[in-house]
Amino acid sequence: MSARLSRRTLLASTAALPTLALLGCEYDRTTADPITTVDTLDFANRLRIPPWLSLRSMPTVSASSS
Amino acid sequence: MATPTWGYTDGRSGAGYLGPTLRAARGERVRVLIENRLSEITTVHWHGMHLPAHSDGGPHQPIAAGERWQPEWSIEQPAATLWYHPHPHGETEAQTTRGLTGLFYLDDGSNSELPRRYGIDDIPIILQDRSFDSRGRFLLRDRAVTGLLGDTILVNGTYNPHLPVTTRLVRLRLLNASTARIYHLAFADEHEFAVIATDCGFLPAPKRTRRLLLSPAERAEVLVEVRPGERLVLRSVPWGLDMITPLTNGAGGNDHLDLLQLRTGPSPAPSGRVPEQLDTAPTVTLDRVVARRTFQLDGREINGQQMEMSRIDTVVGAGTTELWTIQNTHNQPHNFHIHGVAFQIVPDGATSADPGLGWKDTVLLAAGESVRLAVAFPPYRDPLTPYMYHCHLMWHEDEGMMAQFTVVDPDQVGTAPRTLDVDHDHLAAGHDHG
Numbered sequence: 001m002s003a004r005l006s007r008r009t010l011l012a013s014t015a016a017l018p019t020l021a022l023l024g025c026e027y028d029r030t031t032a033d034p035i036t037t038v039d040t041l042d043f044a045n046r047l048r049i050p051p052w053l054s055l056r057s058m059p060t061v062s063a064s065s066s
Numbered sequence: 067m068a069t070p071t072w073g074y075t076d077g078r079s080g081a082g083y084l085g086p087t088l089r090a091a092r093g094e095r096v097r098v099l100i101e102n103r104l105s106e107i108t109t110v111h112w113h114g115m116h117l118p119a120h121s122d123g124g125p126h127q128p129i130a131a132g133e134r135w136q137p138e139w140s141i142e143q144p145a146a147t148l149w150y151h152p153h154p155h156g157e158t159e160a161q162t163t164r165g166l167t168g169l170f171y172l173d174d175g176s177n178s179e180l181p182r183r184y185g186i187d188d189i190p191i192i193l194q195d196r197s198f199d200s201r202g203r204f205l206l207r208d209r210a211v212t213g214l215l216g217d218t219i220l221v222n223g224t225y226n227p228h229l230p231v232t233t234r235l236v237r238l239r240l241l242n243a244s245t246a247r248i249y250h251l252a253f254a255d256e257h258e259f260a261v262i263a264t265d266c267g268f269l270p271a272p273k274r275t276r277r278l279l280l281s282p283a284e285r286a287e288v289l290v291e292v293r294p295g296e297r298l299v300l301r302s303v304p305w306g307l308d309m310i311t312p313l314t315n316g317a318g319g320n321d322h323l324d325l326l327q328l329r330t331g332p333s334p335a336p337s338g339r340v341p342e343q344l345d346t347a348p349t350v351t352l353d354r355v356v357a358r359r360t361f362q363l364d365g366r367e368i369n370g371q372q373m374e375m376s377r378i379d380t381v382v383g384a385g386t387t388e389l390w391t392i393q394n395t396h397n398q399p400h401n402f403h404i405h406g407v408a409f410q411i412v413p414d415g416a417t418s419a420d421p422g423l424g425w426k427d428t429v430l431l432a433a434g435e436s437v438r439l440a441v442a443f444p445p446y447r448d449p450l451t452p453y454m455y456h457c458h459l460m461w462h463e464d465e466g467m468m469a470q471f472t473v474v475d476p477d478q479v480g481t482a483p484r485t486l487d488v489d490h491d492h493l494a495a496g497h498d499h500g
Binding site: 033034035036037038039040041042043044045046047048049050051052053054055060061062063064065066 | 070071072073074075076077082083084085086087088089090094096097098099100101102103104105108110129152164166168169171184185189190192217219221222223224225226227228229230254299301304315318320321322323324326327329
């Protein structure tokens, strides 16, 4: 399916298939088209490596916002 | 434009997004002091860890804003790549999306010939997708059938990333830390790689492949052999899972996403070869099974019920092995995670697990699919503190696709409590998603 789909058209098209249950289907994406990032990136940023921490010395780890 | 984020820090390392990679070895006693400097309740769940239920960090171990929690346990399981993330009931997706995620490596000295220099030839890879609003904030509302699907990939919190590769063999420890997106990993040039470990430990032998499906919370370790000057792009390519096209599209199953470029220098250093065999834990046989249970996933329910904190859904015997059949009767994919255990997958008709599928704690089920799991339960008895089992698509989990089990003395399975006294107000995170 290549056409852009709104939530309304998606529900309409799936509702046309009587064997399907749509329990919990709350589709809110603005488009149902597949997305692609292939060949759009130049990979300019060096991958960040998280620091590592041994648990041999009992650390204090805080959850915080920034 | 800046994005407000959440993260874990030990005060010296760790920025405002994600958290440090924690490391411990088999046999060690572990104690962590967690401080909650957020403005709402959180928890810290040690995903994949075998530990007493009171240290598990599930919804029953809330840490109120400004309070501390100090879990303690012994590492008594094989080497594996685990992780940690929040688990307050109803708020797991939002808190994880904001950045609360970290890796947890367990070491045991086995398979020491593998690349193991952290950040050099042993690389943590945390895969996430995010969308942003016009002010740069994480989008926390617009969902697909599986939950939040971002249009921007972050690897270890890095957008548009490359990894300088300095050795001929590199080990990638892959974690799908997305809340909903299923990745079907491949290199752009169909480069072959070897899977050496799944969620809870090593495979008996490397499995060479060109594709790897990884649903949220699943991990895999892979070895990639590179040539001087080579540039490899790791991608996510479409997965089908036998759903109709609108549902597949809506679940991200037809997306093509570039994730990470591996840039090999002109003279990569020799660093071993892919081994023929690996040390791993023994395979489970069904003659050890003491009970068989069936769990049906549909909508946002397990066996027709939504999560209730005061209800014990399942009671199992400490140290026993059970055969759990998980049936996805929904028209959408789900996955299934069990806290505090490792399991192996038993093919239909087989009398033992398939060791080639590895030791797992999370398994993906396509629409209509069933899977049999040989589940090895921990020795820790606690009739009043439950572990969780749930769909690890975090929106589904938050919506109630979760249930609880306790581990008790095998003689007390029939008499153990089925209800708990729960202070719901104490457990509610509640916040503004704006």
